[in-house]
Amino acid sequence: MGPHCNGNTVLFLSSILVLMGLSVWLRQRKQVLFYGRYRLEPESSSDTRVQIPAKVAWIIQELPSFVVPALLIYQSGSLDTLGSKLLLFLFCGHYFHRTWIYGYFTRGGSVQISFVLRSFLFCTCNGYLQGHNLIYCTKYDDSWTTDFRFLFGILLFLVGMAFNIHSDHLLRKLREPGDLSYKIPRGGLFEYISAANYFGEIVEWFGYSLATWTYPAFAFALFSALHLGSRAMHHHRFYQQKFQDYPKSRKALIPLLF
Numbered sequence: 001m002g003p004h005c006n007g008n009t010v011l012f013l014s015s016i017l018v019l020m021g022l023s024v025w026l027r028q029r030k031q032v033l034f035y036g037r038y039r040l041e042p043e044s045s046s047d048t049r050v051q052i053p054a055k056v057a058w059i060i061q062e063l064p065s066f067v068v069p070a071l072l073i074y075q076s077g078s079l080d081t082l083g084s085k086l087l088l089f090l091f092c093g094h095y096f097h098r099t100w101i102y103g104y105f106t107r108g109g110s111v112q113i114s115f116v117l118r119s120f121l122f123c124t125c126n127g128y129l130q131g132h133n134l135i136y137c138t139k140y141d142d143s144w145t146t147d148f149r150f151l152f153g154i155l156l157f158l159v160g161m162a163f164n165i166h167s168d169h170l171l172r173k174l175r176e177p178g179d180l181s182y183k184i185p186r187g188g189l190f191e192y193i194s195a196a197n198y199f200g201e202i203v204e205w206f207g208y209s210l211a212t213w214t215y216p217a218f219a220f221a222l223f224s225a226l227h228l229g230s231r232a233m234h235h236h237r238f239y240q241q242k243f244q245d246y247p248k249s250r251k252a253l254i255p256l257l258f
Ligand SMILES: NC(=O)c1ccc[n+]([C@@H]2O[C@H](COP(=O)([O-])OP(=O)(O)OC[C@H]3O[C@@H](n4cnc5c(N)ncnc54)[C@H](OP(=O)(O)O)[C@@H]3O)[C@@H](O)[C@H]2O)c1
Pocket: 035, 036, 037, 106, 107, 108, 109, 164, 168, 171, 172, 174, 175, 180, 181, 182, 183, 184, 185, 197, 198, 201, 223, 224, 227, 228
């Protein structure tokens, strides 16, 4: 007998994602996660907080989000409907970009290895959850591809992805290779918000959740919003404290609101 829907695991992992989102949000209200501009530098050569270059870190940690669903598709042999094919293609497409293109071009500083390992584990579980759920646990009939939720969700996903990629590109252009300084981001959605790339990512995953209409996709969108939303507040404060001339009208995460 081939693999079948493991409903209990899907429910369990999705609920863990929601709880992790809430816990990261609560934690980041006090102390932001230590990567990027908040990284902890090793204090001596014997310091065990080993750092690895950002390009290697991003490729390693994000890879399972692309490879695990791709292997599940391969193992299943086929996907039932156009709806599930397109949805899983979007998920893998996002992570193909995040792993190989974002990872290859990033000009970020080094990343602590423990953070990379945790992210690797997270991406493996989430890749399995989203892939298994769409392949084995969700059945769409052919009318789903003309359903408003599917069409509007895909539109949101694509618009969010465009904002996310464009904003990450604007951030990358702020630095020459080897430069690790921070400057005021300008252009695109950065004219309205400090965390334009996070805004794009959150819109993307809520679009995906609408288009799939499943609990695991909603759990991941919620996790992303809670994680990136609370981190965006720290970025906003960082810019306000660092730059006297930081634009006063710029909000943290949602244009014109907050
Ligand atoms: N779905 C999720 O839950 C999730 C979670 C995390 C990340 N992500 C996505 O992964 C991507 C990267 O996330 P991140 O947290 O690393 O984003 P980030 O803090 O905005 O940093 C993005 C990149 O730009 C550089 N950078 C940021 N602000 C800069 C500035 N003012 N001047 C010069 N360089 C600047 C950073 O360098 P440094 O690294 O040196 O700071 C990093 O290389 C984003 O697209 C994000 O949406 C998604």
